[in-house]
Amino acid sequence: MKFTSSYEPQNFESDIYAAWESEGLFNPSEVNNQSAGAKTPNGRPYYSIVMPPPNANGNLHIGHGLTIALEDTLTRFYRLQGKSAWYIPGADHAGFETWVVYERALEAQGHSRFEYSRDELYAQVWDFVQEQRGNMELQVRALGASCAWDDLTFTLDENVVSRVYKTFEKMWNDGFIYRGEKLVNYCPKHQTAFADIEVEHKDEPGFLWDIAYEVVENSAISGGGEECTSPRPSAGQRAEEEEALARNDGPRELRVSESTSDRKPRNRTIIISTTRPETLFGDQAVAVNPFDARYKDLIGKFVKLPLTNRTIPIIADEHADPEYGTGAVKITPAHDFDDFEVGKRHNLENLQVIGDDGRMLPAAGKRYAGLSTEECRALVIKDLRDQGLLLGSHEISHAVAHCYKCGTVIEPTLKEQWFIDTEKLAKLAIQHLDHNEIKFYPKSKQKVLTNYLAGLKDWNISRQIPWGIPIPMFKKVRTESAGTGKDNFSDAADWIFDTRVNLKEIEVGGVKYVRDEDTFDTWFSSAHWPIVCTDWTEAHGSPYYPLNVMETGADILFAWIARMIMIGVYVTGEVPFKEVYLHGLVLDAHGKKMSKSKGNVINPMDLVAKYGSDAFRLGILRGRSAGMSQAFSEESVIAGRNLCNKLWNISRFIDGLVNESTESFEATKENSRISRGEHGRAQNVAGATRTALRSNRLVDEGNQTEFSLAKKTSGDSLHYDTLSMSEDWICRELNSLAKSVAKDLKSYRFAEAVEELYSTIWDKYADWFLESEKIFKNLPLLKRTLENLLIIAHPFMPFVTETIWQALSWTDGFLINQSWPTPLNFDPISAENFTRLQETVLEARRVLAGLKDAVKGVDIGLLYGDDGLIEENAELLRALTHTDKIGPTKGSPRGIRLALSGREVYLDVSDDILKVYKDALTERILSVGRELDALEKRLENPNYVAKAPAHLVEETRQGIADKTALISRLKQELTVIE
């Protein structure tokens, strides 16, 4: 097996993944079996994490890409740390989302959901999902997720449903569930109710209309029924009305017109303000604030409801805000959440005037029935204006509720639904949160969540869609109340819990019951995810419950995290996870939200195909911190791809050294020469060369089993000695990397971990250590350090590291289940000395680069005086500075002294070149002088000396001494030149 000159992920990723999977290396019980027992005599510690289940029949988007990168990095890290890591994958039936897709497909075929029974629809969607399924799972694999596929849970699996029913039954018995006729958020388009959380409030411009209600002394003409009977305008007229309404200036100019002023009511009027005039047919009262002096005398009187013959009372309620509008507000309990509450307080009737399809009901009167709410609004405005009852309008901005899926305006509608009384659940959850049983990243979200739970309203869990878990409730068939359509409000006693949801009708104790047709809100079942995925049971619990971490998007903190905690503590008595890591949104390159309409959506699979999975993961993790929405672009993926290639070539180089005596290295050299030639040659030649290089692939198409069969003779590569300062130094740096990456990942500091990995691989290992090894060729150490580096890098870039592991001539088994590196032995003094040598090297390079043309083509030599460090490492210094020769001064130093590093080292250059250097030297003296001034100033401050920690003061003193010495050295240099 040979290394090609550049890493081509497409050639390896799927084979590597298949090898891992077929070897069962993702399963918790079987990983790390090589070193089992070595560290944990009582068995491996458990580590569990669940994948927020992606839509079973959808494709992954960029958010999934981030999710999997984060979660898989954690999983692989803890697996290498010796834990029994269980990353549990899932697939979501995505109740509403999938239903919307299916209903659209149904409509496209000219069918309607109303043609089928619920059971038929359920079966149809099931088939639809099974057909579409599979893409998502392939994409999760492509991203490298090391999840236990055998344990994949689909949200409609039997164990999920039975667990959800158990909880529901417990809640029903505990009295946490109730059937209530309440106003719910209702989407007229999808004809289903929603929980509060599924509603999007948007600030929109609108109008506040002032309407005069005529005050009457008593309710003599009350009784409803009677209505405005004038003919309704034609469709054309209506269109005009709407158009006028739509014009910005239209309603604003409405006045009590001349022609109608004579019809202005003579009686006293009360002017109410409303944004929804079309609901006035459902008005049951006009409310004023009890402390509002303007209306005090009117309380208890009645008003005639315009456009009808009904009268309604004027009531006192604090809901009316004297500061807002006219201070008087119409109360429509059946179509407004606030008014519903007011209605309850004053025993008002809930008169529905808008139907489930969003059209006006007959109760609104013949003239208006059947109109859409928009049409009705226009007509009402026109009619009121004609009657002189419309007294004005104001442009306002107000929050309007929309369906989060289709954007249709949510119509608060009176419905009988199942509700969870969340008060006790939320209280329980808050208790656990207040005990800090869950650690949040970012921390601030804990407070946000607690605040949310404290104000949580009852949770509507009924959905009027067939695709979901059926609600296991049956209602007694009541023969006696058959006739009165009004009396469909049901008693709790009429309902029984039963899980035979496949039956439409059941008989219990001789009484017939019919099934409720609704399904559960998907968040109700999702709330059970940690319980279900870890196979938790009442009898045995689960060693993997609570989860170690719940990683998901910050946007579903309320919808999912909050509900998992409530259900988790309710069912198990324990919080469902110990830590929560919330990621922000992935924004486009300019920090804008990605959206289809903007056309700035990045498909993660495109990037994976182009640059490889590892590059994508590195790119998306770079700079990522908890809770923050952050820009992302192809550029960062390219940087990741480059790092993969760098690591590949590091390995290629080392493997070459290891195999130096064999032909393989010669062949590699040959290839590298060819590939370098590519760039300057015609394209057709380059193409042919590339094909030739491909033949060096690690795995041929016809030989895919190679990984699973890979069993090399296990060499004893653990013994090494350090031969040079650079080797002690790299051991120190790798130890430090292993430690800080572990620390960073344990506190979810992905950005720092990636950064450190990047700079260690590139700036330290390749640029300094490997350059030094071109001299020392310490093979045991090269092998050992590369192994450590690959292990540490593996969680972030699993494919390339495993591919390298398989390609190296001396490694055995799989990288994925190695152990996190133990510290390497090294001489700390020697390691520290290397940093001194680095300073000298850097200074030499800087000086030479500054001399530019003066040293072009000139052979440069180095001279060293009485300096043990340099003398012992002369060849290393020469190689790193890319100078041509090095030797002792033999007592007569000359040339440019590398004075900054304080060493007795000279660049042996001619007098002409020395003169060129003079300016740079002068500038350097000045700059060091400025630094010295700053330090001295600090020490002049008596408070600093007195109060700052002693070691800092000492450091400052040392700094002054060093700089002073440096300046004198530099000045001496200057005199030598002159």
Added chain:
RNA sequence: GGAUCCUUAGCUCAGUUGGCUAGAGCGUUUCUUUGACGUAGAAAAGGUCAGAGGUUCGAGUCCUCUAGGAUCCACCA
């Protein structure tokens, strides 16, 4: 109306409890066929850390205010 977060290099972002000359990637400039890598190597330019005040020996970091931006929650008719 309430809450949370953000503002650091041309761009995108790091910068744990305050402590030497504020970092990275990408981009920019110059140089370089070096035993792997041009998807590379070497060197460099580029910052009043949004603004103002405060605490402190010392502030990008803590406090207050201001300005700008983002997000979430909320029934404002």
